[in-house]
Amino acid sequence: MEIQKTEVLENPEVEAIIELTKQNQSEEVEHCDELQVAEEGEKPRDEDEDELRNLLLSDIGDLPISPPSATQVNFVSYFITDFTKSGHDQYIYRHPNGLCVIGLAPTHIAFKDEGGITNIDFNVGKSDRSVLKVSGKRKKNAMRSESNTALCKVSTANDSYIVRCCVKGSLLEVNERLIKQPHLLNSSADREGYIAIIMPRPADWTKNKESLMTLEEYKEKKGVSL
Structure with missing residues (x-):
């Protein structure tokens, strides 16, 4: 018995639907591939942005209550207390270039007098420090001083105090x-x-530094907060 082959008639509408389905599937695959590539490309960028943000924006918990002053940023603070006399406290701010700025510490006895300091006189010792004129790289005319050399005299309504080079x-x-x-x-x-x-020589500074206190040591000794 012969089996008669049945020919499947082509249906244009069915073929069109099949072709459209194939195109849609192909487009969906391409779209998924594009999304995957985009995500892979954006991931490192996000990580870089997070790292940059962490560098630029500090944790608020790590920030100080108040910003550091110009003195704290540009100088290292040292102090000497009860220098030659009780209550004669002074600061020495040392710049990286070696220069030392000398002044009265917050706990100096002169500030305890009513009205504070009312006058300052640089004419102490054998010369008037205010007429000192230094020039040139070699600092011509600079006066050589010892740590206990008098700088000036500050006066209050009740007393006067000698300030020294330190x-x-x-x-x-x-x-x-x-x-x-x-x-x-x-x-x-x-x-x-x-x-x-004042500009000390490196060897002199090394020796002087041994008798000075750091900021933290000064605050602890005097019980002050700066």
Whole structure:
């Protein structure tokens, strides 16, 4: 018995639907591939952005209560207390270039007098420090000073106090502005109210440093917060 082959008639509508389905499936596959590539490309970018954000934006818990002052940023703070006499406390701010700024520490006895400091006199010892004129790279005319050399005399309504160099070196300048504006010592002794600038030799500084206190040691000894 012969089996008669049945011919399947072609249906144009069915073929069109099948072809459209194939195209849609192909487009969906391509779209998924594009999304995967895009995600893989964006992932490292997101990680880079997160890393950059962490570098630029500190954790608020790590930030100080107040921003550091220019003095704290540019100088290393040292102190000497009860220098030659009780209550004669002074600061030495050392710059990376070796220069030392000398002034009155917040706990200096002069600030305890009513009305604070009212006058300053640089004419102490054998010469007037305010007429000192230093010039040139070799600091010509700079006055050689010892740590206990007198810088000036500050006066209050009740008493007067000698302020000293604190470090051995070359006295380069004194703050002449204080002669007409002694109140700067009361309001900003650690900034505009500094008293003098001294340049010690490296060997002299190494020796002087042994007798000085760091900021933390000073705060602990005097029980103050700066």
